[in-house]
Amino acid sequence: xxxxxxxxxxxxxxxxxxxxxxxxxxxxxxxxxxxxxxxxxxxxxxxxxxxxxxxxxxxxxxxxxxxxxxxxxxxxxxxxxxxxxxxxxxxxxxxxxxxxxxxxxxxxxxxxxxxxxxxxxxx
Amino acid sequence: xxxxxxxxxxxxxxxxxxxxxxxxxxxxxxxxxxxxxxxxxxxxxxxxxxxxxxxxxxxxxxxxxxxxxxxxxxxxxxxxxxxxxxxxxxxxxxxxxxxxxxxxxxxxxxxxxxxxxxxxxxxxxxxxxxxxxxxxxxxxxxxxxxxxxxxxxxxxxxxxxxxxxxxxxxxxxxxxxxxxxxxxxxxxxxxxxxxxxxxx
Numbered sequence: 069x070x071x072x073x074x075x076x077x078x079x080x081x082x083x084x085x086x087x088x089x090x091x092x093x094x095x096x097x098x099x100x101x102x103x104x105x106x107x108x109x110x111x112x113x114x115x116x117x118x119x120x121x122x123x124x125x126x127x128x129x130x131x132x133x134x135x136x137x138x139x140x141x142x143x144x145x146x147x148x149x150x151x152x153x154x155x156x157x158x159x160x161x162x163x164x165x166x167x168x169x170x171x172x173x174x175x176x177x178x179x180x181x182x183x184x185x186x187x188x189x190x191x
Numbered sequence: 192x193x194x195x196x197x198x199x200x201x202x203x204x205x206x207x208x209x210x211x212x213x214x215x216x217x218x219x220x221x222x223x224x225x226x227x228x229x230x231x232x233x234x235x236x237x238x239x240x241x242x243x244x245x246x247x248x249x250x251x252x253x254x255x256x257x258x259x260x261x262x263x264x265x266x267x268x269x270x271x272x273x274x275x276x277x278x279x280x281x282x283x284x285x286x287x288x289x290x291x292x293x294x295x296x297x298x299x300x301x302x303x304x305x306x307x308x309x310x311x312x313x314x315x316x317x318x319x320x321x322x323x324x325x326x327x328x329x330x331x332x333x334x335x336x337x338x339x340x341x342x343x344x345x346x347x348x349x350x351x352x353x354x355x356x357x358x359x360x361x362x363x364x365x366x367x368x369x370x371x372x373x374x375x376x377x378x379x380x381x382x383x384x385x386x387x388x389x390x391x
């Protein structure tokens with residue numbers, strides 16, 4: 069399967085990266101990673117880009133394209149997905165509030181409502 | 192996220208404080224109390240209430256289902272939370288709480304320094320009887336009594352009855368909106384230095 073992973077800079081994105089790499093190793097998917105431009109997040113785009121390269125290295129996975137996407141994260145990711153032949157778009161599956169409520173942010177909502185492909189939310 | 196939310200300019204209140212006993216629209220006598228500690232019997236009664244809760248009314252994953260997961264959830268948030276419980280004939284039938292929005296609750300010096308997340312659940316057989324509104328107001332009264340000033344919540348965007356209820360007591364939309372609508376209310380301070388025995 070041809071998988072596109074979209075990453076912001078949150079802890080949620082780090083978990084999603086780890087899970088997706090584990091899954092890629094298990095089933096031998098083709099993986100592309102898009103690192104989004106989300107200035108307000110915990111890690112910068114450059115840090116997240118480097119973290120993705122390191123994780124691929126540790127996972128001993130080669131042949132993965134890692135791209136930085138500029139501009140509004142949701143629309144940039146969906147545009148990128150539309151230009152390739154992807155079977156699945158993977159993003160983080162929400163955060164938990166102090167109360168334990170699942171919260172989906174505006175990027176997740178945009179991707180769910182606009183992506184032409186199947187979307188996987190990683191919890 | 193702490194400190195980043197938009198709050199209304201004007202405080203809301205005053206709100207009634209528990210304990211109180213009211214008659215609901217079905218003529219049932221409903222007793223509202225704020226347990227000092229959310230443990231032991233108070234906790235056990237609320238766990239029992241949530242085991243009776245119809246999962247079709249869950250919101251954003253809470254309450255969890257199954258007694259063990261319910262107990263685990265309430266124990267995790269319970270120690271530092273502020274709670275009010277409504278009872279009918281001794282059984283817990285509605286519960287509202289505030290949970291501190293902080294990674295380290297033990298470091299809370301004054302409750303007014305941090306933001307508190309609100310949630311409220313009413314058992315199905317007791318909905319549409321005015322209990323939710325009364326319980327919500329009593330939670331905000333209790334919050335004000337213990338020095339809390341900033342309260343926020345999220346509600347599913349299509350849940351218009353709940354949004355209308357929150358607006359009636361003074362919550363305003365913060366502008367953060369996706370599938371969930373975020374709302375916030377500012378409570379009037381208790382007038383003291385926030386360091387009295389009602390504070391911690």
